[in-house]
Amino acid sequence: MLRAIGTGYDAWGDEGTKDLFRVVNEIIFTVSLPLAGCQLFTRDPKDVKELMDIFARLEEGSTPSALIFPWIPTPTRFRRIIAGLRLYRMMKNLVKERESAEVDVDDPLQNLINEYLIPRYGTCSATILFAAVANTANLFAWTLVYLEHHREWKNRLRSEIELFLQDTGLAASDNLERDMADIPLSVIDEKLQVIELVMNEVLWLQSSGPFVRRNIGDPITIDGVHIPAGAFIMFPAADLHRNEELFPAPEVFDPTRFSPENIARRKEFGTSFIGWGASRHPCVGKRAALLEVKMMTILLMAKYHFELVDTAKSPLLVIPAVKVDRLFKVCGPVEPVNIRFRRRNSTSVETACH
Numbered sequence: 001m002l003r004a005i006g007t008g009y010d011a012w013g014d015e016g017t018k019d020l021f022r023v024v025n026e027i028i029f030t031v032s033l034p035l036a037g038c039q040l041f042t043r044d045p046k047d048v049k050e051l052m053d054i055f056a057r058l059e060e061g062s063t064p065s066a067l068i069f070p071w072i073p074t075p076t077r078f079r080r081i082i083a084g085l086r087l088y089r090m091m092k093n094l095v096k097e098r099e100s101a102e103v104d105v106d107d108p109l110q111n112l113i114n115e116y117l118i119p120r121y122g123t124c125s126a127t128i129l130f131a132a133v134a135n136t137a138n139l140f141a142w143t144l145v146y147l148e149h150h151r152e153w154k155n156r157l158r159s160e161i162e163l164f165l166q167d168t169g170l171a172a173s174d175n176l177e178r179d180m181a182d183i184p185l186s187v188i189d190e191k192l193q194v195i196e197l198v199m200n201e202v203l204w205l206q207s208s209g210p211f212v213r214r215n216i217g218d219p220i221t222i223d224g225v226h227i228p229a230g231a232f233i234m235f236p237a238a239d240l241h242r243n244e245e246l247f248p249a250p251e252v253f254d255p256t257r258f259s260p261e262n263i264a265r266r267k268e269f270g271t272s273f274i275g276w277g278a279s280r281h282p283c284v285g286k287r288a289a290l291l292e293v294k295m296m297t298i299l300l301m302a303k304y305h306f307e308l309v310d311t312a313k314s315p316l317l318v319i320p321a322v323k324v325d326r327l328f329k330v331c332g333p334v335e336p337v338n339i340r341f342r343r344r345n346s347t348s349v350e351t352a353c354h
């Protein structure tokens with residue numbers, strides 16, 4: 001993971017300006033391929049590009065209306081079907097190649113081959129990639145946007161990372177991605193709490209749209225309401241996330257909302273935060289996502305001086321509007337946000353955020 005992140009950043013070059021959400025998405029896509037059992041695709045950048053294009057098309061076709069009225073033959077729906085076929089073909093070739101190589105590797109693809117579950121491989125990998133990429137990439141990018149507007153938190157984060165690098169001996173490293181791989185994940189978890197608070201606050205802000213579910217089982221009755229088979233149910237996350245009894249002063253950016261004490265205080269109300277899902281199907285990738293974002297942040301700060309700018313390359317003065325045409329995910333901004341960066345000469349993050 002660290003190597004893929006480092007290589008992704010290095011590909012930016014020494015200085016420049018790039019579309020933040022796009023470039024972050026590219027890195028997280030590559031990082032997530034092994035998580036979805038598709039590490040073989042990372043051998044060839046052409047395959048990675050092809051897969052990214054397929055996923056962009058699949059996502060384009062995942063609008064709320066496409067979900068609720070799947071029989072309407074729109075051009076995006078047609079492109080989605082073609083993309084599904086391209087994905088199937090790529091996965092099929094991969095399975096064939098692995099089967100003919102006759103090697104026993106401990107990865108998700110091999111497990112599915114061993115369990116004779118190959119037909120599920122494409123669906124399985126695609127589901128994990130869908131769950132993993134857009135949410136993590138957009139959450140990381142939004143976290144940078146909010147930090148740009150809340151310098152006190154950016155400074156706290158920078159101090160925390162500096163301390164982490166000193167305590168772990170990484171401050172003297174000339175190859176951070178290589179040497180950080182020796183640090184136990186529990187140490188990264190434990191020593192990087194500020195970024196976790198900020199991420200949860202940003203997720204809380206960004207995940208207040210509707211969660212849509214379809215009853216694919218038998219008809220059920222909940223609290224006296226009859227839900228027929230096939231019916232859609234919509235739950236507005238804002239009902240919880242904007243409830244001032246649970247989250248006082250929602251207009252203030254306050255990551256301490258997610259401190260252990262405040263989380264404990266909300267426990268008496270039952271489920272209050274559903275940014276990571278809830279109940280029987282919470283996010284299984286939460287820890288991976290938190291680690292990815294922590295590593296992305298450390299390496300970005302260690303490698304580059306950076307600031308965020310708007311499309312006219314002026315400092316980003318307002319938090320951009322969110323594109324809300326997709327379901328189930330942390331969406332991107334309506335207008336692109338750019339990152340202007342210049343490579344640093346040493347690992348210290350002391351001045352990295354100026």
Ligand code: HEM
Nearest residue numbers: 035131132135136139275276277281282283284285288289
């Ligand atoms: C910031 C990043 C992420 C966010 C905000 C997020 C959020 C969520 C949410 C809200 C759900 C519940 C959806 C539902 O109720 O149907 C969910 C489920 C899931 N997530 Fe994540 N996720 C993130 C990253 C990841 C990553 C990195 C992975 C995989 C490596 C992942 C894998 C999954 C899977 C497999 C499920 C389905 C669990 C189930 O149905 O039992 N997620 N995620």
